[in-house]
Amino acid sequence: xxxxxxxGLTKRYGEKKGVFDLNFSIKEGEVFGYLGPNGSGKTTxxxxxxxxxxxxxxxxxxxxxxxxxxxxxxxxxxGYLPGEIAFFDEMKGVEYLRFMSAMRGKxxxxxxxxxxxxxxxxxxxxxxxMSKGMKQKLGLVAALMHxxxxxxxxxxxxxLDPLMQATFVALMREEKLRGKTILMSSHSFEEIEKxxxxxxxxxxxxxxxxxxVTALKTSRRRVYALHFDSEQDQAAFARQGLDVIWQGxxxxxxxxxxxxxxxxxxxxxxxxxxxxxVTQRLEDVFISYxxxxxxxxxxx
Amino acid sequence: xxxxxYKKDWKAHWKLLLAIxxxxxxxxxxxxxxxxxSGGDVLEQLAALKMPEEFLAAFGFTSAxxxxxxFLASYLYGFLLLALPLVSTIIVANRLMAAMVDRGSMASxxxxxxxxxxxxxxxxxxxxxxxxxxxxxxxxxxxxISAAQFxxxxxxxxxxxxxxxxxxxxxxxxxxxxxxSCLFGETRRALAFGAGLPVxxxxxxxxxxxxxxxxxxxxxxxFSLFAPGDFVAGSPVWLPMLALALIATALYxxxxxxxxxxxxxx
Numbered sequence: 001x002x003x004x005x006x007x008g009l010t011k012r013y014g015e016k017k018g019v020f021d022l023n024f025s026i027k028e029g030e031v032f033g034y035l036g037p038n039g040s041g042k043t044t045x046x047x048x049x050x051x052x053x054x055x056x057x058x059x060x061x062x063x064x065x066x067x068x069x070x071x072x073x074x075x076x077x078x079g080y081l082p083g084e085i086a087f088f089d090e091m092k093g094v095e096y097l098r099f100m101s102a103m104r105g106k107x108x109x110x111x112x113x114x115x116x117x118x119x120x121x122x123x124x125x126x127x128x129x130m131s132k133g134m135k136q137k138l139g140l141v142a143a144l145m146h147x148x149x150x151x152x153x154x155x156x157x158x159x160l161d162p163l164m165q166a167t168f169v170a171l172m173r174e175e176k177l178r179g180k181t182i183l184m185s186s187h188s189f190e191e192i193e194k195x196x197x198x199x200x201x202x203x204x205x206x207x208x209x210x211x212x213v214t215a216l217k218t219s220r221r222r223v224y225a226l227h228f229d230s231e232q233d234q235a236a237f238a239r240q241g242l243d244v245i246w247q248g249x250x251x252x253x254x255x256x257x258x259x260x261x262x263x264x265x266x267x268x269x270x271x272x273x274x275x276x277x278v279t280q281r282l283e284d285v286f287i288s289y290x291x292x293x294x295x296x297x298x299x300x
Numbered sequence: 301x302x303x304x305x306y307k308k309d310w311k312a313h314w315k316l317l318l319a320i321x322x323x324x325x326x327x328x329x330x331x332x333x334x335x336x337x338s339g340g341d342v343l344e345q346l347a348a349l350k351m352p353e354e355f356l357a358a359f360g361f362t363s364a365x366x367x368x369x370x371f372l373a374s375y376l377y378g379f380l381l382l383a384l385p386l387v388s389t390i391i392v393a394n395r396l397m398a399a400m401v402d403r404g405s406m407a408s409x410x411x412x413x414x415x416x417x418x419x420x421x422x423x424x425x426x427x428x429x430x431x432x433x434x435x436x437x438x439x440x441x442x443x444x445i446s447a448a449q450f451x452x453x454x455x456x457x458x459x460x461x462x463x464x465x466x467x468x469x470x471x472x473x474x475x476x477x478x479x480x481s482c483l484f485g486e487t488r489r490a491l492a493f494g495a496g497l498p499v500x501x502x503x504x505x506x507x508x509x510x511x512x513x514x515x516x517x518x519x520x521x522x523f524s525l526f527a528p529g530d531f532v533a534g535s536p537v538w539l540p541m542l543a544l545a546l547i548a549t550a551l552y553x554x555x556x557x558x559x560x561x562x563x564x565x566x
């Protein structure tokens with residue numbers, strides 16, 4: 001059964017700003033990663049799901065209810081983390097959680113304590129004085145504490161340190177096992193890869209691809225940077241028949257897809273002094289999935 | 301009406317209210333103590349300050365009626381008690397809606413299973429009760445201070461009606477501020493209109509007081525529907541009061557509807 005459905009959703013803010021004729025759905029129990037560079041329309045989509053915006057065309061529904069008209073009903077069972085959270089200046093963290101519980105007619109949400117300890121957050125201080133990471137944790141606690149069936153999280157790990165990112169990933173896996181439907185946006189492929197079943201890749205407001213993460217992983221092109229101390233060693237390595245996409249003084253970038261064996265054998269016979277993974281832009285990941293070779297790969 | 305939100309509003313705004321109440325009490329005390337029951341005109345005392353009469357008139361300092369009620373009507377209700385609560389109305393109305401949308405905290409509220417209509421109605425109810433507390437306090441303080449200083453000299457029924465009129469004027473103005481706060485998602489614009497218009501009304505009121513030839517200007521300002529002199533003279537005031545009530549109802553309702561329909565950049 002589809003929990004979230006988006007049909008022909010269009011909201012125009014300009015030639016390339018907004019979202020244009022979006023169509024996708026998310027099944028019950030699925031974790032969906034919404035990927036795209038900044039300004040690609042991820043947040044605009046999420047604002048429609050939350051009922052904050054009126055679509056120019058099309059509609060979206062959650063659990064069969066219209067996101068704009070029935071937002072209050074929908075949100076009884078939705079947890080939301082905004083991309084840029086704004087709290088109330090005058091409140092302490094604990095007051096915010098108490099207030100958000102009260103807004104839902106509860107004294108203290110049932111999972112608030114559990115979430116606080118999971119994220120190792122002490123909410124007793126003034127929100128104003130909290131660091132960016134603490135605010136992000138507070139937002140996550142508020143989104144999760146009423147144990148909603150659907151989670152809509154806009155860049156959930158921004159501001160979290162690596163340890164907390166790992167905690168978050170583990171928690172999302174548990175939530176999935178508990179049958180939650182999750183949509184999370186990100187501009188980092190690595191993050192989505194660890195948590196999601198499927199990704200939608202958005203660019204300039206249009207859906208470029210909807211892909212199973214497993215498929216994307218196996219076909220994913222990885223780029224490695226090799227360092228050499230001598231020019232001869234570097235030239236020798238570059239002749240090994242690998243896909244060398246860039247060379248500079250002391251450095252070679254090679255692209256690899258699927259089988260890593262040829263790379264390892266080339267490496268074994270070379271005198272490389274260092275090896276780094278080159279973080280790729282989302283577009284590059286996506287291009288490699290579609291095998292598009294007509295693009296310029298040199299700028300890594 | 302959302303109780304949790306209404307309570308939060310009080311928590312966030314009671315300090316400002318307290319400040320306004322203290323300042324009002326101060327003004328009430330000072331002005332009431334200036335009253336001279338022997339019938340001497342305070343204007344004569346003020347004349348000693350060598351201020352031009354028109355300048356004083358701009359602030360409503362013209363006394364036509366020698367009674368304590370007449371005195372208060374012109375010295376307090378002509379300008380001071382229009383301006384003072386207006387300050388809090390402008391600030392609070394902006395904070396209740398536009399500032400929360402502008403800053404993004406409205407997202408928290410709207411993601412907690414409440415309708416926009418409920419939120420807007422709660423905020424409107426808060427703004428009205430905020431105003432009511434001020435009006436009740438001003439009325440109570442006026443009665444108490446008058447009774448202490450000039451026992452039995454205040455025409456109480458007239459005074460109560462006068463305060464009722466003041467409340468209606470402020471209700472209409474608060475509705476205007478609220479409407480702009482709902483309409484605009486940016487503090488900057490909400491304030492340009494939600495503060496700009498009421499302040500302009502106040503300035504017009506002063507201009508009309510200053511130079512009665514500008515009477516035509518009166519009809520551009522809500523405040524002219526509240527004429528303190530009419531309450532003192534006992535002339536019928538139901539028509540302007542009805543007009544204020546209609547303006548208030550229409551603008552509050554329009555604010556709620558606009559907020560319910562618009563795109564929120566949250």
